[in-house]
Amino acid sequence: MDDRDLQYQKYKSILENYLQEQSEQTLYKGQQFSRKMIEQKISPEEAVSLHVSVLEELFPDIPQRLKNSYDFLLEMMIGYGFAYREHQSLRSRQQQLESEIEIAANMQQTLLAGDKPDVKGLDIGAISKPAQKMSGDYYHFVQDENNCMSVAIADVIGKGIPAALCMSMIKYTMDSAPEQRMQPGAVLENLNRVVEQNVDPNMFITMFYGLYDPRVHSFYYAGAGHEPGFFYDAEKDEFEELYTKGLVLGVSKKTSYQEYQRVLYGNDMVIMLSDGVTECRSSSGFIERDEIVAMIRKYIHLSAQEIVDEVYRELERLQEFELRDDFTLVILRREV
Amino acid sequence: MDDRDLQYQKYKSILENYLQEQSEQTLYKGQQFSRKMIEQKISPEEAVSLHVSVLEELFPDIPQRLKNSYDFLLEMMIGYGFAYREHQSLRSRQQQLESEIEIAANMQQTLLAGDKPDVKGLDIGAISKPAQKMSGDYYHFVQDENNCMSVAIADVIGKGIPAALCMSMIKYTMDSAPEQRMQPGAVLENLNRVVEQNVDPNMFITMFYGLYDPRVHSFYYAGAGHEPGFFYDAEKDEFEELYTKGLVLGVSKKTSYQEYQRVLYGNDMVIMLSDGVTECRSSSGFIERDEIVAMIRKYIHLSAQEIVDEVYRELERLQEFELRDDFTLVILRREV
Amino acid sequence: MNIQSCVEVRNEWDIVKARQSGRNIAKELGFGTVDQARITTAISELARNIYLYAGSGEVAIERVENGGKLGLKIEASDSGPGIKDIRKVMEDGFTTSGGLGAGLPGVKRLMDEFTIDSKENEGTIITSIKWLR
Amino acid sequence: MNIQSCVEVRNEWDIVKARQSGRNIAKELGFGTVDQARITTAISELARNIYLYAGSGEVAIERVENGGKLGLKIEASDSGPGIKDIRKVMEDGFTTSGGLGAGLPGVKRLMDEFTIDSKENEGTIITSIKWLR
Ligand SMILES: [Mn+2]
Ligand SMILES: [Mn+2]
Ligand SMILES: [Mn+2]
Ligand SMILES: [Mn+2]
Numbered sequence: 001m002d003d004r005d006l007q008y009q010k011y012k013s014i015l016e017n018y019l020q021e022q023s024e025q026t027l028y029k030g031q032q033f034s035r036k037m038i039e040q041k042i043s044p045e046e047a048v049s050l051h052v053s054v055l056e057e058l059f060p061d062i063p064q065r066l067k068n069s070y071d072f073l074l075e076m077m078i079g080y081g082f083a084y085r086e087h088q089s090l091r092s093r094q095q096q097l098e099s100e101i102e103i104a105a106n107m108q109q110t111l112l113a114g115d116k117p118d119v120k121g122l123d124i125g126a127i128s129k130p131a132q133k134m135s136g137d138y139y140h141f142v143q144d145e146n147n148c149m150s151v152a153i154a155d156v157i158g159k160g161i162p163a164a165l166c167m168s169m170i171k172y173t174m175d176s177a178p179e180q181r182m183q184p185g186a187v188l189e190n191l192n193r194v195v196e197q198n199v200d201p202n203m204f205i206t207m208f209y210g211l212y213d214p215r216v217h218s219f220y221y222a223g224a225g226h227e228p229g230f231f232y233d234a235e236k237d238e239f240e241e242l243y244t245k246g247l248v249l250g251v252s253k254k255t256s257y258q259e260y261q262r263v264l265y266g267n268d269m270v271i272m273l274s275d276g277v278t279e280c281r282s283s284s285g286f287i288e289r290d291e292i293v294a295m296i297r298k299y300i301h302l303s304a305q306e307i308v309d310e311v312y313r314e315l316e317r318l319q320e321f322e323l324r325d326d327f328t329l330v331i332l333r334r335e336v
Numbered sequence: 337m338d339d340r341d342l343q344y345q346k347y348k349s350i351l352e353n354y355l356q357e358q359s360e361q362t363l364y365k366g367q368q369f370s371r372k373m374i375e376q377k378i379s380p381e382e383a384v385s386l387h388v389s390v391l392e393e394l395f396p397d398i399p400q401r402l403k404n405s406y407d408f409l410l411e412m413m414i415g416y417g418f419a420y421r422e423h424q425s426l427r428s429r430q431q432q433l434e435s436e437i438e439i440a441a442n443m444q445q446t447l448l449a450g451d452k453p454d455v456k457g458l459d460i461g462a463i464s465k466p467a468q469k470m471s472g473d474y475y476h477f478v479q480d481e482n483n484c485m486s487v488a489i490a491d492v493i494g495k496g497i498p499a500a501l502c503m504s505m506i507k508y509t510m511d512s513a514p515e516q517r518m519q520p521g522a523v524l525e526n527l528n529r530v531v532e533q534n535v536d537p538n539m540f541i542t543m544f545y546g547l548y549d550p551r552v553h554s555f556y557y558a559g560a561g562h563e564p565g566f567f568y569d570a571e572k573d574e575f576e577e578l579y580t581k582g583l584v585l586g587v588s589k590k591t592s593y594q595e596y597q598r599v600l601y602g603n604d605m606v607i608m609l610s611d612g613v614t615e616c617r618s619s620s621g622f623i624e625r626d627e628i629v630a631m632i633r634k635y636i637h638l639s640a641q642e643i644v645d646e647v648y649r650e651l652e653r654l655q656e657f658e659l660r661d662d663f664t665l666v667i668l669r670r671e672v
Numbered sequence: 673m674n675i676q677s678c679v680e681v682r683n684e685w686d687i688v689k690a691r692q693s694g695r696n697i698a699k700e701l702g703f704g705t706v707d708q709a710r711i712t713t714a715i716s717e718l719a720r721n722i723y724l725y726a727g728s729g730e731v732a733i734e735r736v737e738n739g740g741k742l743g744l745k746i747e748a749s750d751s752g753p754g755i756k757d758i759r760k761v762m763e764d765g766f767t768t769s770g771g772l773g774a775g776l777p778g779v780k781r782l783m784d785e786f787t788i789d790s791k792e793n794e795g796t797i798i799t800s801i802k803w804l805r
Numbered sequence: 806m807n808i809q810s811c812v813e814v815r816n817e818w819d820i821v822k823a824r825q826s827g828r829n830i831a832k833e834l835g836f837g838t839v840d841q842a843r844i845t846t847a848i849s850e851l852a853r854n855i856y857l858y859a860g861s862g863e864v865a866i867e868r869v870e871n872g873g874k875l876g877l878k879i880e881a882s883d884s885g886p887g888i889k890d891i892r893k894v895m896e897d898g899f900t901t902s903g904g905l906g907a908g909l910p911g912v913k914r915l916m917d918e919f920t921i922d923s924k925e926n927e928g929t930i931i932t933s934i935k936w937l938r
Contacts, residue, residue: 015405015408018404018405018408019401019404019405019408022404022407027408027411030408030411030412031411031412031414031415033412034411034412034413034414034415034416035415037415038415038416038418038419044380044413044416047412047413047416048384048409051405051408051409051412055402055405058405059401059402062402065355065395066391066395066398068354068355068358069351069354069355069387069391069394071358072351072354072355072363072366072387073384073387075363075366075367075370076366076367076369076370076383076387077370077380077383078367078370079367079370079371079373079374080370080374080380080383080416080420082374083374083420083423084416084419084420084423086423087419087420087422087423087426090423090426090427090430091426093430094426094429094430094433096496097430097433097437097496100496100497100498101433101497103497103498104497104498104501107498107501107502107536108501158439160432160433160436161433161436161437161439161440161497162436162439162440162443164501165440165443165444165500165501165504166443168501168504168505169504200443
């Protein structure tokens with residue numbers, strides 16, 4: 001007996017069984033059978049044809065007119081067969097694309113992500129989650145020989161693969177000018193020039209760049225149209241906005257970026273983020289910046305890394321596990 | 337009457353019609369109807385359910401046992417409904433991915449492709465076709481103030497998005513060392529260093545780099561594990577292999593690349609290609625390098641650009657329009 | 673009227689039991705044949721997941737009302753290993769390939785509402801509603 | 806025995822004619838109901854393409870033999886505008902979306918063999934075979 005006969009016999013026995021007692025048990029078996037058919041890539045018109053041929057054996061005296069109706073149904077199912085076979089083919093293309101993107105995303109990770117450095121007296125938390133496999137967000141820590149640590153957060157307007165290609169340019173450019181690292185304004189001015197020259201005019205990049213000098217507990221920073229972060233003043237127990245003035249990268253040939261400075265006292269925090277954090281959209285509307293602050297406050301007794309992890313966890317659930325934008329949140333806290 | 341009723345009535349009238357005369361005309365109508373159902377995202381279990389309810393109206397005295405068999409069929413179709421709905425969802429994800437890749441591929445084109453330069457006394461033909469949207473092949477012409485023209489052809493081992501990301505690195509690196517352009521060996525040595533440092537150890541790049549000096553009609557070149565090109569000696573009317581010695585980029589920290597030179601006389605040609613040209617696989621096996629030579633010979637009376645276009649056209653058809661690898665073919669011919 | 677049922681799932685028989693009571697309730701609530709089959713399939717998949725991945729748990733089915741709308745709610749809960757990466761599990765594309773059944777995205781598409789809550793090593797609760805049209 | 810037919814396609818009626826003769830030949834050759842329907846659909850799509858994009862052309866259907874295998878061959882030809890980018894046309898994914906029918910990749914999957922030859926402004930010939938199993 002070949003596969004086809006076996007299938008026929010199996011289907012016949014399940015169907016006969018069902019005709020005798022109409023039990024849920026048999027329907028369950030039927031569904032498992034159909035699952036197997038799908039596994040074996042049997043198309044829906046074949047499934048219907050199988051049903052019809054079994055039927056004709058079980059009911060030998062079906063009137064011809066009724067039989068004709070089955071032919072018609074079969075004809076109808078051919079269209080579904082198209083869709084079904086296209087599905088098979090799409091899925092294999094999809095699997096290939098996904099695995100390519102997986103590899104590219106790993107390359108991106110290796111290329112972009114700097115390890116969280118170990119800075120004495122500074123508690124650091126950082127999380128970055130792409131909305132899709134490849135991220136258009138970027139964060140990077142660099143620590144120099146004086147223990148100064150620079151931190152960059154960038155967001156390409158746009159997502160997915162094009163944004164990721166663009167991101168790798170930022171990385172090459174930043175690597176090629178290490179001497180500027182200490183001057184946040186100059187770093188952004190240089191990047192602006194490169195982005196303006198090389199990137200498609202309707203692709204923009206926002207960036208926040210900061211430098212922490214642990215010798216004087218000072219944080220120097222500048223921003224290019226990036227979502228403002230927060231400063232947490234531990235003594236006053238208050239959050240303030242970390243405002244920066246400066247145009248998005250890539251818009252104008254020559255732009256200058258103002259540099260700011262804050263001194264951190266014990267337990268003060270600098271909170272940097274991408275708009276994927278503040279523009280989370282839940283079923284009840286956008287999340288307000290206030291709500292982000294409230295969440296951070298809720299976990300303020302935890303370590304910086306635990307805070308960012310918990311905030312992500314909570315926002316992920318609020319969005320029903322579908323991020324609409326890349327999500328990056330970095331917290332620096334001066335330890336007491 | 338709502339949509340559902342309309343649909344029901346329409347289906348009923350087509351089916352009744354069919355039961356009366358079983359004409360091909362009606363089956364054609366039926367298939368167009370099913371096409372519309374698919375368009376309206378009606379899943380296969382609904383289609384079967386529609387059929388069954390029309391049937392029950394047309395045949396009011398179907399025995400109960402037969403009716404039960406329809407319920408069973410419906411249950412079976414639920415599984416196909418799953419696949420069908422997944423298809424809808426896959427398709428929309430696919431469309432998004434494809435459009436992202438389209439944008440990224442355009443970025444890649446802008447980033448990588450140099451225009452074919454206008455060199456006096458030189459007839460240039462170049463074609464590069466990615467197997468998928470994004471290419472891991474690369475070619476680039478640069479012309480300097482002395483009318484010297486350099487040409488680079490590279491192939492990342494691997495295809496698609498990861499290869500494309502890798503390609504953009506080559507481009508940034510080559511741009512950053514314009515002073516070397518005149519020394520093919522040195523160009524490859526520099527690239528080898530960068531690739532070795534930055535690229536995943538199991539990603540390799542082969543490259544052929546050449547420079548044509550029209551003042552002395554000489555072509556200087558070096559290769560890094562790249563598919564050998566051909567040299568066409570017009571006087572002898574012979575093709576020879578353009579052999580180069582040199583390791584693939586990214587394998588070893590320090591490698592040197594030997595430099596070669598050829599003088600071009602009237603109608604001589606330099607033919608450079610990627611392995612996507614020579615490793616075309618048709619239904620009757622791999623294409624031999626000899627066959628490529630034969631094809632070029634067949635079109636040798638045409639311009640360089642026409643030759644590469646025709647060869648591509650022919651190989652594309654041989655492979656039934658499915659490229660298995662990125663395809664790049666460049667021909668330089670000294671005009672008489 | 674307050675129709676409800678709760679089936680403990682420990683073996684394949686219980687999957688059938690859960691399906692049966694789901695189908696009965698769906699019928700009583702007035703769902704058509706196709707929707708009955710869909711609801712039953714959703715229950716089947718959720719119960720099967722419990723049986724396969726958590727070992728045991730329960731499937732509760734009840735009638736719900738919201739602003740005049742009538743619906744059927746499935747709640748499948750277990751104290752199994754939990755789902756580590758929910759985003760991954762909800763990703764599309766490969767669920768029907770291995771014959772593994774509809775998977776959660778498939779169930780989500782069969783029903784109108786779908787929420788999932790899971791913590792590693794604590795368990796999973798999936799709630800899903802189909803509204804009567 | 807040499808079964809064959811050739812239908813000129815100028816209007817929708819001719820599509821039905823081509824279908825009919827395809828179905829008859831398929832039946833005569835001994836194809837089962839499902840394959841008859843598939844072959845007919847493939848013919849239908851090819852004829853429809855001619856009607857929609859080339860204005861007119863013809864669909865030839867004939868019995869073929871190869872090493873003892875018996876098959877049905879469809880040859881659809883026109884002198885229409887031709888297909889500019891064949892690779893694009895053979896790409897998958899969007900053919901059933903706009904209700905535009907199966908498209909060429911769909912036809913290719915319905916049949917066993919499929920070749921296409923087209924030149925801009927000269928026309929298109931599509932040949933496709935289904936073997937009897
Ligand atoms: Mn972005
Ligand atoms: Mn963003
Ligand atoms: Mn390659
Ligand atoms: Mn290659």
